[in-house]
Amino acid sequence: MNWHWDCEDFPATGALQQSAAYACAVGACGGRIARAELRAEGQVLARVQVMRRAGLAVALRGPVWADAVEPGLPRRALRRLARQTAFERRAALVVLPEQGVRGLGIVPLMTPRHVALWDLRPGPEDLRAGMTGKWRTALGAAERHGVRAIAAPLRTLPALIAAEGVQRQARGYRALPGAFTQALPASALRLWQWRQGGRAAAMMCFVRHGDWATYHLGHADAAARAAGAHRVLLWQAALALRAEGVTVLDLGDINTEEAMGLARFKLGSGAALHRLGATCLVLPG
Structure with missing residues (x-):
């Protein structure tokens, strides 16, 4: 199992921050985006986009997993990605995953956010x-x-x-x-x-x-x-x-403390509350 960088074919699925449209806009604004896919025995298990900034590699709402994964695999895969970003790209890895990841080598930095996802x-x-x-x-x-x-x-x-x-x-x-x-x-x-x-x-x-x-x-x-x-x-x-x-319309963040009216508007449409993972520093493993 290893991460392979600079992938050309990167199918669009999942959150905007993991899409080609987002990468295009970040690049046009002077940012740096790198893409990688996790491969094992000829299969692609996950794909991720990371932004490079000031010694950090930041993955927002990623990786995007191809299928249901075995317990423990996301943590091991992220730690391997952190090792590669540290040694190959001289950057520490920070992730805001779509689903929570816990365990050895995963250091929470911020509590989980919530978004409204509307199943269409x-x-x-x-x-x-x-x-x-x-x-x-x-x-x-x-x-x-x-x-x-x-x-x-x-x-x-x-x-x-x-x-x-x-x-x-x-x-x-x-x-x-x-x-x-x-x-x-x-x-x-x-x-x-x-x-x-x-x-x-x-x-x-x-x-x-x-x-x-x-x-x-x-x-x-x-x-x-x-x-x-x-x-x-x-x-x-x-x-x-x-x-x-x-199939999915992402209506964005739900903040009941500062924008209760907007939260009611989004969830009233029929969208469901979705809890993201905590923003974490991933230690190389």
């Missing part, structure tokens, strides 16, 4: 039935009052980035910079908007990566919030992504 495999009727009653009622009210989501062209992206930047400053939350969004491959972006009075009152941007998609950023003015436009945008985007073959 059920049919539209079942997806709608999976919403909380309050969420579904508000969605229906917005639809009855004429709120309609339309796919937006890529040329609207700068306006969304600018509007979201103003919104972010006003609300005090953190997000990836606009330059990162602009560096994402155009073929991966899906934009939706609700127009009122000749302008986009609400906008959402998603990133498609393989059979997953990720909510990336959005904006809504006061009128759009009052009309419930974001529920309609998210619902119509989910249906469109499902029709493309997307």
Whole structure:
């Protein structure tokens, strides 16, 4: 069992941070990404993308495992990866894994985060039935009052980035910079908007990566919030992504301490709470 670096063929599956779209944007912004796959007896067991920064190799939401793995294998594989990054790339390995990893050589640095993952495999009727009653009622009210989501062209992206930047400053939350969004491959972006009075009152941007998609950023003015436009945008985007073959829509972090309303919005859609592993320093093994 060994990790092999600089893989060209890296199928897109799993979280955005382990996708080719993410690697493309990081590279365009001056970052360094390396890819490796774990091979044993001719089989690929896992793949991972790591970012290099200031003596660290950072793997976010990875590795992505090919199949169910035997207990203990993730820890052994990560320690072997840490050994290779230490000796071959002069970097310490820090991971935020999709699933928790514990044991000898795994040093927790931060407590686990939670994200909202929406399984889009059920049919539209079942997806709608999976919403909380309050969420579904508000969605229906917005639809009855004429709120309609339309796919937006890529040329609207700068306006969304600018509007979201103003919104972010006003609300005090953190997000990836606009330059990162602009560096994402155009073929991966899906934009939706609700127009009122000749302008986009609400906008959402998603990133498609393989059979997953990720909510990336959005904006809504006061009128759009009052009309419930974001529920309609998210619902119509989910249906469109499902029709493309997307099976999981990642709605991002759940933070009940600082953003309870946003957490209720994400989970009310029918998305499930998913606990990530703790951010860890991996000791070479």
